[in-house]
Amino acid sequence: MSGTEAGTAVSGTESGTASGTESGTVLGGREPAVAAAPAAPAVRCENLVHVFGTPGNEVAALRGVDLVIEPGEMVALLGPSGAGKTTLLWHLAGLLAPTAGMVEINGLPLAGLSGRALTSMRLREVGLLLQNPASNLLPSRTALGNVLFAQSPTRRTRVMKRKRASDLLDRVGLAEAARRPAGLLSGGEQQRLALAVALANGPRLLLADEPTSQLDPASAADVIELIQAANASLGTTVVAVTHDPEVAAALGRTITIRDGRVGGAGHGGREFVVIGKDGTLTLPADVLDELPPGSLAEATRAEGGGILLRRADLGGTDLSGTGGLGSGGAGKEHQ
Numbered sequence: 001m002s003g004t005e006a007g008t009a010v011s012g013t014e015s016g017t018a019s020g021t022e023s024g025t026v027l028g029g030r031e032p033a034v035a036a037a038p039a040a041p042a043v044r045c046e047n048l049v050h051v052f053g054t055p056g057n058e059v060a061a062l063r064g065v066d067l068v069i070e071p072g073e074m075v076a077l078l079g080p081s082g083a084g085k086t087t088l089l090w091h092l093a094g095l096l097a098p099t100a101g102m103v104e105i106n107g108l109p110l111a112g113l114s115g116r117a118l119t120s121m122r123l124r125e126v127g128l129l130l131q132n133p134a135s136n137l138l139p140s141r142t143a144l145g146n147v148l149f150a151q152s153p154t155r156r157t158r159v160m161k162r163k164r165a166s167d168l169l170d171r172v173g174l175a176e177a178a179r180r181p182a183g184l185l186s187g188g189e190q191q192r193l194a195l196a197v198a199l200a201n202g203p204r205l206l207l208a209d210e211p212t213s214q215l216d217p218a219s220a221a222d223v224i225e226l227i228q229a230a231n232a233s234l235g236t237t238v239v240a241v242t243h244d245p246e247v248a249a250a251l252g253r254t255i256t257i258r259d260g261r262v263g264g265a266g267h268g269g270r271e272f273v274v275i276g277k278d279g280t281l282t283l284p285a286d287v288l289d290e291l292p293p294g295s296l297a298e299a300t301r302a303e304g305g306g307i308l309l310r311r312a313d314l315g316g317t318d319l320s321g322t323g324g325l326g327s328g329g330a331g332k333e334h335q
Helices: 003-010 085-092 115-125 143-150 158-171 187-199 217-234 245-251
Strands: 043-052 059-069 074-078 100-105 126-129 205-209 237-241 253-258 261-267 270-273 297-301 307-311
Touching (some): 043 085, 059 085, 059 100, 059 261, 074 085, 074 245, 085 100, 085 205, 085 237, 115 126, 126 187, 143 158, 143 187, 158 187, 158 217, 187 205, 187 217, 205 217, 217 237, 237 245, 245 253
Parallel strands (some): 074 253, 126 205, 205 237
Antiparallel strands (some): 043 059, 043 100, 253 261, 297 307
16 A cells, blocks of 8 residues: 555544544543444454565565454554564554454454445544654645544534644644644654644544654653553553654553564563464574574473473584584573
8 A cells, every 4th residue: 555545544534533522631532432342352463464565576574463452551563674563553554454364453353344444443443643744644734724634523513623633732742833734844743743633533542653753852752641641541552663662661561573473572671472373482682692593492391380492402413404503502591
């Protein structure tokens, strides 16, 4: 999908949930969604695969992603460039169709939905902030006009819509730029405006691709604070692609994507490897000096519970033809 198509899909009218009342707070008010079961995960992916290219020139961007994010969680998607993070985010927004596997958003399976149904899902469920902020905006409309236009699907009165738009622009530091066309704003200003647009309707799920990449530290802190406020006041689930450690720390839970797979997870400052359904795991980069790619390792049960993973000691046996370790090893254990 081109950047123009993505921008059309999310500009103004397709971020958030219709609301018939206004709470009077910056982040208040939305209707419960009718399509989702109350206990459904906010995000569920099962064996999600996406292959780009043509036959004979395929590139697998996602290689069997299994992921569950509960309502109200804030999750940072980490990993090197090209690992598949943005592709995963676009699947969660319904902007890409899987090659294989399944995606559910708030209990709603996206497979087989028509374009109209996906648009309705984005209108009622999802706020989307793309990495190129201009793709989220209508350049000829003012900053205020963009946030007002984003509220078109709601049943708020004109006064309520204007109040909410003004409050959001104030929160992102754009009150003085409210009358300026979005296309004349700086990159950082457009990024902050795009967040205001994405939050205009109080979405149940906010998807953000590098939300602070073009911001100075002070503006980035304001954006993080606004995302946290949406989560605290509305229970908005947040999934953000980021390379910014400040964003990752603020969101709390991290998921690391490596080579199109979920390769690691973080909770409370601790990092964990993730065991795939087929038993595969991706080791953290800081232990690969002990178990470099191509090594043979032994996995055994440890006394008292747990698993020991240690580099195999083969006594000099040559296994170079098998792709395994051919020069013995230190026999160090990893628990």
